[in-house]
Amino acid sequence: MVLLFVVFPSGQSTAVAAATSKVKADAGTVRVLVTQKWGDGEFVLARFDSSGKRMLRLVFATKGARGWRAAGSTQQRADITDVAVGSLLVARSKGGKGQPAWSIAAGELGDPRIRSVQVRWSSGQTTTRARQNDSYLIVERGTMGASSVRYASKDGTEIATVPVG
Numbered sequence: 001m002v003l004l005f006v007v008f009p010s011g012q013s014t015a016v017a018a019a020t021s022k023v024k025a026d027a028g029t030v031r032v033l034v035t036q037k038w039g040d041g042e043f044v045l046a047r048f049d050s051s052g053k054r055m056l057r058l059v060f061a062t063k064g065a066r067g068w069r070a071a072g073s074t075q076q077r078a079d080i081t082d083v084a085v086g087s088l089l090v091a092r093s094k095g096g097k098g099q100p101a102w103s104i105a106a107g108e109l110g111d112p113r114i115r116s117v118q119v120r121w122s123s124g125q126t127t128t129r130a131r132q133n134d135s136y137l138i139v140e141r142g143t144m145g146a147s148s149v150r151y152a153s154k155d156g157t158e159i160a161t162v163p164v165g
Contacts, residue, residue, distance in 0.1 A: 011067025018068035019044035019059035026050060033108055033135035040098030041071060045106050045137050047078070047087075054079050056089045058106060062098055071099065078107065083162040085111035085151050086136075090164055092143045105146045105164075106137045113159055118150040 012018040020030050025048035033045045041062040048055055057075035061068050078087035087107040095101040105119045109131060117136040118128040122145040129138045146164040153159055 011064060011069040013067060015042040015044055015059075015061035015063070015068050018061040018070050019057070019073070020046055022070075023048055023057060024050055025055075026052065034106075034132050034137045036137050036139060038102065038139060039095070039100050043104070043137060043139065045089075045135060047108050047135075053077050054087070056087055056107065058089060058091055058104065060093075060099060071096070080108055080110040083107075083149070083160065085109065085114060085160045088149060088162060088164070090146045092145070094143055100141055101143050103140050103142060103144050103146065104138065105149055106135070108135050109151075111151070111159060113153050114151045115154040116152045116156075118152065120147045120150070121145065122147050 012021055016032050023030055029049035031047050036043045041060055044059045046057045055075050056078035059070045059073040062071045074091050076089055080087055086109040089106050092103040114131055116128055116130050118126055119138045120126050127138050127140055129136055148161055148163050150161045151159045
């Protein structure tokens with residue numbers, strides 16, 4: 001009697017593992033900055049170095065029967081001083097299965113005075129979030145562009161405002 005086992009690849013045990021498992025990074029440089037649940041999944045913002053260049057990676061991970069998988073991702077070079085006080089990644093998606101449409105502004109903060117980040121969207125609406133793990137991840141429902149990003153101190157004093165094209 002011959003038994004045949006078919007093994008299907010499985011996903012990862014967490015959204016973070018799914019977001020970082022296939023990153024081509026310099027040894028010891030991957031750092032998860034922030035995560036946020038969204039629809040049936042989770043956003044993961046990570047930073048890492050690749051050939052000595054700082055990168056930001058945003059992943060939307062979903063959990064299926066065989067574990068977590070990256071359903072979509074984007075990454076870009078993002079030095080900690082790209083916008084003088086930190087880095088900035090903007091992205092948007094029409095969404096998909098289990099993922100409502102979204103618009104994001106995210107980054108790593110290099111200036112320790114920054115306590116909150118405010119995004120003005122092309123719709124005129126603004127969204128403010130507190131600093132989290134030396135980073136920020138601001139998500140809004142719908143596919144609108146970011147017009148500007150404002151970085152503020154604990155008392156609300158503007159440290160910098162960056163127009164977004």
